[in-house]
Amino acid sequence: MHKAGITALLAVGLTAATITGPVQAEPTVRPPQPQSREAATPSQHDLGQQVLSDSDGWASAEGGTTGGAAAAPENIYRVNTWQGLRDALGGDSARGDTTDRMIYLDSTVNANETTNGGLLTCAAYADPSYSLEAYLNQYDPATWGANNPTGPLEEARDRSNGIQDDQVRQYIGSNVTLVGVGDTSGIVNGSLTIRGSDNVIVRNLEIADAYDCFPAWDPNDFGGNWNSEFDNISIFESTHVWIDHVSLNDGENPPESLPTYFGQKYEVHDGLLDITNESDLVTVSWNTFTDHDKVMIIGSSDSRTTDRGALRVTLHHNLFENTGQRTPRVRFGQVHIYNNYYNETNEGGYYQYGWGAGKESEILAENNYFELGDGLEASALIHNWGGTMLEERGSFVNGSSKHQRVDLLAAYNTNADIPLGDSVTWDATHHERIEPTQSVPKLVLKHAGSGALE
Structure with missing residues (x-):
């Protein structure tokens, strides 16, 4: 499923301090041919000029989403380095x-890339007082117990994380379009963060392996877990966001490749696309989410009641393949999930659930197609995280025909301690044609992900 052009960069060192090489020495930021504001209208062939259609999900409501389509000529950029991308974004x-900004990325860039063309590694980010070996010895539950890590070594880990954060996280402001050029454009090891922004479009990119060099041990997270800092894309406190034809994955570090410490997977990734903290009016369309555990959370915590009335999100025509959980997990939001293809083979054995119904969530799921591997049952596709309702219809599982649709909610409720109600309180009015379920796999496999746009 993965597109070409990113593999070579994924294999770069996470072992030595700095590697220099023939990467371009200076960031390149080149405006294309000048375009006037009058010319900034939707175009069939110029992805940067395309805006979200009037009925394409929640991001089309309340004014719509146009990104940087109104950018002045001096704010239209073509970039091919990580620093060039950062400069273009502000x-x-x-x-x-x-x-208003329009940015065309025409290559695969690595967020560890320095301005002189070298590649920083985990060793380069580490505070002198930190080492993983020392951390494992200090906070081993056998001797440290169930107490949260504290003291100089945990402080050194946190400083190390901050050093890496400064290099690999890039914010995206309001009124921005970021698009990949061609079928081999993307970002490796970076974390795009849309925070406090409005009117943002991200399209046609492969964003892989937002690798956290310094995961934190939490002994009280479901009996103990490693937690990481970076999402491939994070959306906080933002409105009118369209994520489209983006391929999101863990690159060369999928879940089954990670080591185990303290009896738990050493998790170096967080979410692929998380939407939290009162974000609202978001459309997630024609993307691929592959080879990752915790895919997408909508709503950050049960206690964040300010999320009430926000977190209206549409997911349509996305591929979820070989994932573990959170496709998505929802709190508070009104989330429309339709025409998505879930190909869950359970490779690696880490599959847990698909749709998570959390506190005050209202998920409406229509015409989604599931291909389940050995050992996975339809009843496992839903999990109740404190929710009360989930409306679902038109689901197919493992090639069921139109006369054998599977009622996923009924399958879940059969053995549920607390059954979910089958009707949400809102009507989905912001959507394009909902395709027959049996056509979903072919459509999604042909058209979803980076490099599929013409």
Whole structure:
């Protein structure tokens, strides 16, 4: 399923301090041919000029989503390095910036890339007082117990994480379109963060392996777990966001490849696409989410009641393949999930559930197709995280015909301690044609992900 052009960069060192090489020495930021504001209208062939259609999910409501289509010529960029991309987005001042910007990324860039063309590694980010070996010895539950890590070594881990954060996280401000050029454009080891922004479009990119060099041990997270900092894409406190034809994955570090410490997987990734903290009016369309455990959370915590009335999100025509959980997990939001293809082979044996119905969530799921591997049953596709309702219809499982549709909610409720109600309180009015379920796999496999746009 993965597109070409990213594999070579995925294999770069996470072992030595700095590797220099023939990467371009200076960031390149080149505006294409000047375009006037009058010319910034939807175009069939220029992805940067395309805007979200009037009925395409929640991001089309309440004014719609146009991204940087109104960018002035001096704010239209073509970039091919990580630093060039950061500069085009506004650099350290991008968060909160409202300048109309249109950015074309025409290569695969590595977020560990320095301005002189070298590649930083985990060793380069580490505080002198930190080492994984020392951390494992210090906070081993056999001797440390169930107490949260504290003291100089945990502080050194946190400082190390901050050093890496400064390099690999890039904010995206308001009124921005970021698109990949061709079928081999993307970002390796970076974390795109849309925070406090409005009117953002991200399309036609492969974003892989947002690798956290310094996971934190939490002994009280379901009996103990490693937690990481970076999402491939994070959406916080933002509105009118369209994520489209993006391939999101763990690159060369899928879940089954990770080591185990303290009896738990050493998790170096967080979410592929998380939507939290009062974000609202988001459309997630024609993307691929592959080879990852915790895919997408909508709503950050049960206690964040300010999320009530927000977190309206549409997911349609996405591929979820070889995932573990959270496809998505929802709190509070009104989430429309339709025409998605779930190909869950359970490779690696880490599959847990698909749709998570959390506190005050209202998921409406229509015409989704599931291909389940050995040992996975339809009843496992839903999990109740404190929710009360989930409306679902038109689901196919393992090639069922139109006369043998599977009632996933009924399958879940059969053995559920607390059954979910079958009707949400809202009507889905912001959507395009909902395709017959049996056509979903072919459509999604042909058209979803980066490089599929013409």
